[in-house]
Amino acid sequence: MRSWYRSTVGGLPRLYWYLWTGMLINRVGGFVALVLSLYLTSARHLSVPVAGLVVGAYGIGGIAGVLCGGVLADRWGRRSTLLLAHFGAVAVLSGLIFARPIPLIAGLAALLGLMHSMPGPAFVAAIVDVTPADDRSRAFNLQFWAFNLGMAVASVLAGALAEVSFTLLFTVDAAGTLLTALLILWKVRETRPAHRVSSARxxxxxxxxxxxxxxxxxxxxxxxxxxxxxxxxxxxxxxxxxxxxxxxxxxxxxxxxxxxxxxxxxxxxxxxxxxxxxxxxxxxxxxxxxxxxxxxxxxxxxxxxxxxxxxxxxxxxxxxxxxxxxxxxxxxxxxxxxxxxxxxxxxxxxxxxxxxxxxxxxxxxxxxxxxxxxxxxxxxxxxxxxxxxxxxxxxxxxxxxxxxxxxxx
The missing domain is CATH 1.20.1250.20 (MFS general substrate transporter like domains)
Structure with a gap:
């Protein structure tokens, strides 16, 4: 068991584990996207085609978020990008709880997709920054494990909370996102390497x-x-x-x-x-x-x-x-x-x-x-x-x- 621990989880930097914990909390709490179409049709009484368009807006926001997250992680830094994305997601989720007009819901859904997608490139870039090359295979393996564990738990929670209250579902998602943001604010330092110049590249x-x-x-x-x-x-x-x-x-x-x-x-x-x-x-x-x-x-x-x-x-x-x-x-x-x-x-x-x-x-x-x-x-x-x-x-x-x-x- 000790040999397995050393070869699987041992020796990784402490900062990596703060990032890993943040990703796990974020995945466990990030279940609004899983039931967004159900929320729109059952709680907001939108037709299926209109709900599909709103969910599509979330997807478009996600595409923009991926690109923005990568650019900002390199320009502003990993930590700043993660904080912007998580605190921004909390604000958008809070707005969705009270939003009633369809255009407003669609706009907030697009912003939520943007905020949900921004952390991905920054999280992974930070892991690369802090993890030695020889340990990255283990680090990414554990990241993949946390992602799937979080998604599995999120799927169960989403179904259970949706049956009780969509307001409670949005609130719990916002609370999990806020917890991740506070963890990053408290424990995660900026990891972006000092800019270096090379005539070769x-x-x-x-x-x-x-x-x-x-x-x-x-x-x-x-x-x-x-x-x-x-x-x-x-x-x-x-x-x-x-x-x-x-x-x-x-x-x-x-x-x-x-x-x-x-x-x-x-x-x-x-x-x-x-x-x-x-x-x-x-x-x-x-x-x-x-x-x-x-x-x-x-x-x-x-x-x-x-x-x-x-x-x-x-x-x-x-x-x-x-x-x-x-x-x-x-x-x-x-x-x-x-x-x-x-x-x-x-x-x-x-x-x-x-x-x-x-x-x-x-x-x-x-x-x-x-x-x-x-x-x-x-x-x-x-x-x-x-x-x-x-x-x-x-x-x-x-x-x-x-x-x-x-x-x-």
């Missing part, structure tokens, strides 16, 4: 990430992974109910996958630490592809649980090297911006997966899941192909940063 801006071929190749492959992962929340419910199973079966499958992650993610670092990151990502995508391809054979609860076991293994393997590669490819002065570009894959996948997946499932039937499996294998091959060039780029960047000199400002 100037600081640049957001366009630097968007025109970085090595990085955007990795982001493109990550988009395929995100599209696969998003099947669980978009197309999988349709497949399960299409097989004549009750909606509760879908909830059971999702809960089972979350439980696997909470239990198994703590043991992943010891398994993959000796693997090259591209190899680990290739294996992860193979498991994801095989898991979703197995859905084509599932027609009962056991079949769906078996498929979930396979794709969840892929998700667990992918999380630590995915985050570590982003950290490696991000120039020190642009960590927030690089994180924000990567985070854009999630809203993009949230659009592509249901839009293309719905048509695919309707016309291809179970062959849709074979296509998903093929995408997983394609992404696996891509990671193996780009691995040598990416590793050379990382080595060159490390060499350049060795000779960079700190400057004021």
């Amino acid at each position: 100037p600081a640049g801006g957001l366009h630097t990430a968007l025109t970085d071929r090595a990085y955007m190749s990795f982001v493109g492959l990550s988009l395929l992974l995100a599209i696969l992962s998003t099947q669980t929340s978009t197309i999988l419910p349709l497949a399960i109910t299409g097989d004549g199973l009750r909606p509760s079966v879908y909830g059971s499958v999702v809960a089972y996958a979350a439980l696997l992650i909470v239990i198994g993610q703590l043991f992943v670092p010891r398994l993959i630490d000796r693997w090259r990151k591209g190899t680990a990502l290739a294996i992860a995508n193979v498991f994801l592809g095989l898991g979703f391809a197995a859905v084509s054979l599932a027609d009962g609860v056991a079949g769906y649980l078996a498929a979930a076991s396979v794709w969840t293994i892929g998700s667990m393997i992918a999380a630590p090297p995915n985050a570590a590669v982003i950290a490696e490819l991000s120039p020190e002065a642009l960590r927030g911006r690089y994180q924000s570009v990567f985070y854009l894959t999630f809203p993009a996948a949230s659009f592509i997966a249901p839009a293309a997946g719905g048509v695919s499932l309707q016309y291809l039937g179970n062959w849709h899941w074979i296509v998903c499996g093929s995408l997983g294998l394609l992404a696996a091959a891509g990671h193996l192909l780009i691995q040598p060039a990416r590793e050379r780029r990382v080595a060159e960047q490390l060499e350049a940063e060795r000779f960079a000199v700190p400057v004021a400002g």
Whole structure:
């Protein structure tokens, strides 16, 4: 047990654990987004199409928040960005409790999406700042674990509180967000490294990430992974109910996958630490592809649980090297911006997966899941192909940063 503790959670900086605790509290309390459409239709009596537009405003705000969060984390600092996002979210949630006009609700929903998405790039950039390179795989693995544990608890709380009072739900969410903000204010110092100049790699801006071929190749492959992962929340419910199973079966499958992650993610670092990151990502995508391809054979609860076991293994393997590669490819002065570009894959996948997946499932039937499996294998091959060039780029960047000199400002 002592050996497991040292290899899994031991030795990480104290500041990392403050950030980790803040993320966990934020995830546990961040459940308004999960039931926003239900709140709009049942408590505000909006029609389904209008509620959909308001939820869409939340999504648009999220896209803007990802980019703003990355830019501000590099310009203002990680701590300032986190405080702005969390205190801002508290204010918006408080406004939503009393908002009645539909345009006001839509505007506040967009602002909430903005505030909810801003902390992501800043949190991860801060983790990279304070965690030694050799420990980042463990740090990101524990971050992924906290995220899933928080989401699992949030899902249960959201359903329970929504049955009691939406006002109570918004209040508890605001209280959790405020608690995170106070923790950051009290315990988290600014982690942004001193600006450094290097003749080999100037600081640049957001366009630097968007025109970085090595990085955007990795982001493109990550988009395929995100599209696969998003099947669980978009197309999988349709497949399960299409097989004549009750909606509760879908909830059971999702809960089972979350439980696997909470239990198994703590043991992943010891398994993959000796693997090259591209190899680990290739294996992860193979498991994801095989898991979703197995859905084509599932027609009962056991079949769906078996498929979930396979794709969840892929998700667990992918999380630590995915985050570590982003950290490696991000120039020190642009960590927030690089994180924000990567985070854009999630809203993009949230659009592509249901839009293309719905048509695919309707016309291809179970062959849709074979296509998903093929995408997983394609992404696996891509990671193996780009691995040598990416590793050379990382080595060159490390060499350049060795000779960079700190400057004021």
